[in-house]
Amino acid sequence: MLTNASLFLDFDGTLVDLADRPDEVVADEELRALLARLNLRLDGRMAVISGRSIAQLDAILGPVAQEVALSGSHGCEHRWQGISAQPHRPPTLDQAAERIRPFAERFAGALIEEKSYGVALHYRLCPEIEKEAVALAWHVARDLELELQEGKMMIELRVPGGDKGVAVRRMMRLAPMKGTTPIFIGDDRTDENGFEAVAELGGAGIFVGKPGETGETGAQYLLESPAAVRAWLEQAAA
Incomplete structure (x- = not known):
């Protein structure tokens, strides 16, 4: 096969x-x-x-x-x-996490996941915040020149x-x-x-x-x- x-x-x-x-x-x-x-x-x-x-x-x-x-x-x-092979981890990822965390802490089901080369916001347990979460992530990505990756009930800012x-x-x-x-x-x-x-x-x-x-x-x-x-x-x- x-x-x-x-x-x-x-x-x-x-x-x-x-x-x-x-x-x-x-x-x-x-x-x-x-x-x-x-x-x-x-x-x-x-x-x-x-x-x-x-x-x-x-x-x-x-x-x-x-x-x-x-x-x-x-x-x-x-x-x-x-x-x-790994890229340099930019400090903007830590800045992104700090900017998204206050938003996530407002909702019991939201979860911040800090990765080696990305920061993800998961909202599977609170899908009603999707529109607001995506808008925030786009704003942060633009300000910090990070790549934005949308997935199933999550959005991630990552190294370009x-x-x-x-x-x-x-x-x-x-x-x-x-x-x-x-x-x-x-x-x-x-x-x-x-x-x-x-x-x-x-x-x-x-x-x-x-x-x-x-x-x-x-x-x-x-x-x-x-x-x-x-x-x-x-x-x-x-």
Whole structure:
């Protein structure tokens, strides 16, 4: 099924179900073992590309995180084949957190998540604040010259210059992925850059969720849930 293919996997909402709080997400042993088998089956042509930082992915995935290619923080940081690359963390991220925190503290369900190269505001537990939260984030991003990334019930200010498409193109220039057909699986607007990149490179995107859930998508195929993704990957790893 994945002959001469390279596989790029989003994490939250793709390999695991979304949680009300990002720190509640765990990777069970079955998922860790599946990723290890896939990486072996593909001779290293597999990567996890996430909005989470590499440090977060290491903590969640355990030892398998050291075996697979990783791109974290929406394509801002990378680790593959023993080589790591990270940008400078600008002080404007701390300034962004300080400007958003008073707003988040007004609502019991709002959560600030400070990442290696980003600051996210989650409002899954208080969706009524979405419009106000997005407006504030746009204002702060403009003032501090940060990139704005909208996702499912969250918005993130991050270091400019990276996205998941950048991560795909970067890895596809190198062996053993170079010259193969890329497949990207993701569930959110943050994954659309990845879908665009694999399409340009002759590959395909697979959207996880219900049709139209995040608006129009550049993915060509659909899987309904992380459970369906894992079932499909189990077949691919066999």
